[in-house]
Amino acid sequence: MKDNETLIQTGRHVTQFPADVSLCAGCSSCEIVCSLLHDGVVGPSYNRIFVERGTISMIHRIYACQHCVDHPCYHACARKDQAMCLDENGIVYINEEYCIGCKRCIKACVFDPPRINYVKSSDKSKRKAKKCDLCRTRPEGPACVEFCQVRCLGISDLPDERR
Numbered sequence: 001m002k003d004n005e006t007l008i009q010t011g012r013h014v015t016q017f018p019a020d021v022s023l024c025a026g027c028s029s030c031e032i033v034c035s036l037l038h039d040g041v042v043g044p045s046y047n048r049i050f051v052e053r054g055t056i057s058m059i060h061r062i063y064a065c066q067h068c069v070d071h072p073c074y075h076a077c078a079r080k081d082q083a084m085c086l087d088e089n090g091i092v093y094i095n096e097e098y099c100i101g102c103k104r105c106i107k108a109c110v111f112d113p114p115r116i117n118y119v120k121s122s123d124k125s126k127r128k129a130k131k132c133d134l135c136r137t138r139p140e141g142p143a144c145v146e147f148c149q150v151r152c153l154g155i156s157d158l159p160d161e162r163r
């Protein structure tokens with residue numbers, strides 16, 4: 001955890017409840033549906049939400065973009081407003097088409113691990129950044145929340161100073 005992590009004011013984001021007793025079954029449904037919906041593929045490296053499995057504790061943690069109110073990743077982007085964008089609802093999202101894969105956003109992410117994935121683009125030509133966009137164009141909302149097998153995912157209230 002980075003030192004300033006608890007001071008970050010986060011926006012509406014996918015959250016896990018309750019994280020500490022872990023209703024999460026570690027089944028990967030959220031990761032799978034995420035990559036399928038965004039990239040049309042199923043592959044662990046394509047998701048924008050990450051399951052950290054506690055193989056001994058059996059407490060599984062979910063990591064996703066917290067849509068920080070001051071969105072440092074957006075400000076750090078070499079192609080701000082083209083690659084890394086901000087919509088009218090405060091959702092920080094990436095237009096992969098314009099991303100040059102410079103990783104500035106990943107370095108700027110205030111969370112550890114960073115909430116941005118870095119994988120081959122759909123045409124396999126180069127690596128690009130991918131992050132949770134709250135399924136902003138999906139009328140039903142985030143698919144990971146909808147398809148969680150144990151219903152341990154939801155959307156946080158606005159704003160939230162916890163993770």
Ligand code: SF4
Pocket residue numbers: 076077078079080083084094098099100101102103104105106128129
């Ligand atoms: S990797 Fe892409 S989204 Fe991230 S800072 Fe560079 S251009 Fe912007």
Ligand code: SF4
Pocket residue numbers: 064065066067068071072073074092108109110111114115116131
């Ligand atoms: S990618 Fe990291 S810094 Fe950017 S909004 Fe998400 S959590 Fe915050």
